[in-house]
Amino acid sequence: MKVNLNRKFLVCSVMIPAFALSLMGAGFPDPPDEQLAPAGSPKAVAVLAGGCFWGMQGVFEHVKGVTDTTVGYAGGDKKTAEYETVSTGKTGHAESIQITYDPSVITYGHLLKIYFSVAHNPTMLNYQENDVGPQYRSEIFYGNDAQKTIAEQYIKALNDNKVFRKPVVTKVEALKGFYAAESHHQHYLDRNPTDGYIVAMDLPKIDALKKTYPEVYKK
Numbered sequence: 001m002k003v004n005l006n007r008k009f010l011v012c013s014v015m016i017p018a019f020a021l022s023l024m025g026a027g028f029p030d031p032p033d034e035q036l037a038p039a040g041s042p043k044a045v046a047v048l049a050g051g052c053f054w055g056m057q058g059v060f061e062h063v064k065g066v067t068d069t070t071v072g073y074a075g076g077d078k079k080t081a082e083y084e085t086v087s088t089g090k091t092g093h094a095e096s097i098q099i100t101y102d103p104s105v106i107t108y109g110h111l112l113k114i115y116f117s118v119a120h121n122p123t124m125l126n127y128q129e130n131d132v133g134p135q136y137r138s139e140i141f142y143g144n145d146a147q148k149t150i151a152e153q154y155i156k157a158l159n160d161n162k163v164f165r166k167p168v169v170t171k172v173e174a175l176k177g178f179y180a181a182e183s184h185h186q187h188y189l190d191r192n193p194t195d196g197y198i199v200a201m202d203l204p205k206i207d208a209l210k211k212t213y214p215e216v217y218k219k
Contacts, residue, residue: 031109050120051128055202065105081179
């Protein structure tokens with residue numbers, strides 16, 4: 001995202017996002033083996049960054065097993081976790097999404113499969129389409145060693161198998177803190193479905209989720 005939303009509309013409204021450079025669906029590899037948790041297990045949390053957090057939230061709130069999503073900032077200090085400041089690209093923060101999910105319904109690895117294949121383009125370094133700057137980087141903020149291992153193994157598999165025409169540049173870093181964004185950014189896509197940026201950049205990702213993974217799509 002950019003501070004000047006009118007400029008963002010003019011620049012991006014005519015573009016179609018170039019996520020999933022090579023293949024999706026049946027051809028996209030599964031994540032490392034991971035068992036579903038027993039029914040009734042505590043909810044789990046994943047924190048992911050991949051460009052503008054509006055679209056990331058739009059995708060993951062339609063995934064079965066996801067019980068809550070919050071957009072915010074991760075990677076920097078609490079004192080700089082504010083939109084105008086993060087937009088300078090100098091805070092260390094990335095626009096991120098905190099995903100609360102039921103591990104008896106969906107695994108962390110399958111959340112990453114959606115993240116890598118339809119939610120954003122993991123080969124773009126410090127930008128996503130016309131959103132430019134380190135605050136739009138691709139990054140996984142792991143909460144424990146298991147998440148770190150799954151993320152690193154999956155990235156290696158994607159690169160080793162040359163799933164994309166370019167290397168995956170997604171960073172993997174321990175989560176130091178997640179700070180919720182301002183209220184007007186929460187569920188922005190749901191409240192502004194005809195916004196030019198949303199129509200051009202984000203709705204196609206939700207459509208890709210529905211078509212590519214119909215078994216996990218929820219309205």
